[in-house]
Amino acid sequence: AQSVAQPEDQVNVAEGNPLTVKCTYSVSGNPYLFWYVQYPNRGLQFLLKYITGDNLVKGSYGFEAEFNKSQTSFHLKKPSALVSDSALYFCAVRGETGANNLFFGTGTRLTVIP
Amino acid sequence: NAGVTQTPKFQVLKTGQSMTLQCAQDMNHEYMSWYRQDPGMGLRLIHYSVGAGITDQGEVPNGYNVSRSTTEDFPLRLLSAAPSQTSVYFCASSYTDRGLTYEQYFGPGTRLTVT
Numbered sequence: 001a002q003s004v005a006q007p008e009d010q011v012n013v014a015e016g017n018p019l020t021v022k023c024t025y026s027v028s029g030n031p032y033l034f035w036y037v038q039y040p041n042r043g044l045q046f047l048l049k050y051i052t053g054d055n056l057v058k059g060s061y062g063f064e065a066e067f068n069k070s071q072t073s074f075h076l077k078k079p080s081a082l083v084s085d086s087a088l089y090f091c092a093v094r095g096e097t098g099a100n101n102l103f104f105g106t107g108t109r110l111t112v113i114p
Numbered sequence: 115n116a117g118v119t120q121t122p123k124f125q126v127l128k129t130g131q132s133m134t135l136q137c138a139q140d141m142n143h144e145y146m147s148w149y150r151q152d153p154g155m156g157l158r159l160i161h162y163s164v165g166a167g168i169t170d171q172g173e174v175p176n177g178y179n180v181s182r183s184t185t186e187d188f189p190l191r192l193l194s195a196a197p198s199q200t201s202v203y204f205c206a207s208s209y210t211d212r213g214l215t216y217e218q219y220f221g222p223g224t225r226l227t228v229t
Contacts (some may be wrong), residue, residue, distance in 0.1 A: 024121070032216075034217055036220075041223075042205055042222060043118075043220035043222045043223050044157075044204065045220070046217045046218070046219065049217055051216075051217070070194040075222050090156060090157070094214075094215065099213055100215050101147065101159055101162055101172065101215070102150075102159075102215075102218060103159075103160075104156040104157040104158075105156055106154060106155060106156040107156055112168075
């Protein structure tokens with residue numbers, strides 16, 4: 001069965017420093033992976049996806065993610081954090097069968113400290 | 115495009131009451147879904163639909179019904195509300211390509227409290 005783990009409930013980073021939000025996955029076959037961001041009292045916004053191709057995927061707002069098949073990881077990164085990046089981040093994997101529903105991690109709260 | 119819209123934004127129910135959460139999308143997406151979000155548990159899939167007239171259960175379907183009479187609308191019905199259904203509910207939709215879904219687009223959510 002497919003699953004996603006986000007090992008850190010909370011990540012704090014100083015403004016201007018690089019940030020990483022970790023995600024590991026488990027799925028049979030080729031993984032289809034997604035990152036979403038949720039700002040307070042809002043719905044989830046799509047940031048980026050990995051379907052196939054380059055292991056470094058670029059997305060919205062300067063975010064990128066690195067796919068590592070051997071480590072089954074899909075970490076979200078940004079070279080220089082902004083205070084406005086403070087939000088809740090979710091990693092998701094597409095399911096193996098049926099309608100290929102998305103399975104989400106429990107989320108990581110990112111706080112960027114001015 | 116309005117994207118995915120949900121009504122109402124907030125709702126308070128008493129135990130045993132029923133209600134319908136509305137969801138609509140104007141992107142002509144075949145796939146639509148309902149999630150609930152609870153603290154520390156991420157998003158859990160309640161029901162989903164791969165097209166008009168086709169619905170199926172997700173991870174936590176008990177206490178909820180859905181129907182899909184049009185491509186645009188996917189209402190979620192709470193049959194007899196319970197305090198355990200206090201949550202934030204999100205509707206989402208996705209395009210499909212040869213039967214596969216891709217990134218989902220989410221509505222703004224409905225915050226439901228059951229007393």
